[in-house]
Ligand SMILES: C[S@@+](CC[C@H](N)C(=O)[O-])C[C@H]1O[C@@H](n2cnc3c(N)ncnc32)[C@H](O)[C@@H]1O
């Protein structure tokens with residue numbers, strides 16, 4: 396793939412502008428440490444028509460580290476697909492931890508489910524087949540759920556990211572973390588609209604708006620990291 400200073404490149408669902416360097420990172424630092432159940436689930440997803448939906452393994456490694464630093468026990472996952480990031484969280488949180496995992500597509504989840512079961516972590520997962528917004532709204536109706544989550548990972552419909560943020564900021568505790576995936580949207584956020592494939596334009600625009608709003612939100616500290624397809628790490632401060 397050609398590399399120019401103006402043109403961002405997305406290869407293997409990552410923003411990094413060198414496939415060789417990405418391969419180097421994976422082979423040196425990620426794959427040797429990737430847990431066997433995650434490898435198995437990733438391989439089982441590899442031939443899926445939307446295999447690129449799966450969270451980049453190096454971003455996953457960072458997410459696992461953040462979960463550990465937080466001692467996260469109670470988490471939310473918005474957008475499961477076959478469950479790479481879900482299994483990663485389930486393997487990372489303690490045995491009595493709980494993940495509320497929401498996706499409109501149970502069929503995709505069922506591709507990953509045998510690997511989740513084999514890893515012995517299914518008991519930590521409450522999978523809810525639904526649009527995510529009503530589930531988050533329902534959680535917020537219960538005062539005990541407010542401020543009770545340690546962590547949330549959002550990797551679903553990009554046009555709803557701000558709506559998810561407005562709910563998750565109330566559900567995670569002060570000091571808790573929300574991570575949003577795809578916040579560089581293949582590098583298209585920094586390119587003029589006319590070079591963006593038409594089908595990517597709507598979510599490019601929502602991502603640009605989301606990035607601006609999140610950068611101005613005083614309730615959180617943020618780090619916009621160029622790992623995977625871009626992740627924004629938000630820590631609730633008030
Ligand atoms: C990029 S995939 C998630 C990938 C996942 N994090 C992984 O590591 O494999 C996005 C998922 O969001 C789900 N999704 C899209 N819109 C949704 C919505 N409104 N509510 C819940 N899930 C949604 C899709 O069905 C899809 O499985």
Ligand SMILES: O=c1cc(-c2ccc(O)cc2)oc2c(O)c(O)ccc12
Nearest residue numbers: 408447448449550551552553577624
């Ligand atoms: O190109 C995509 C598209 C999605 C996507 C499509 C439809 C949905 O309902 C949700 C998400 O997600 C992606 C993604 O998470 C990624 O890392 C790269 C590309 C895409």
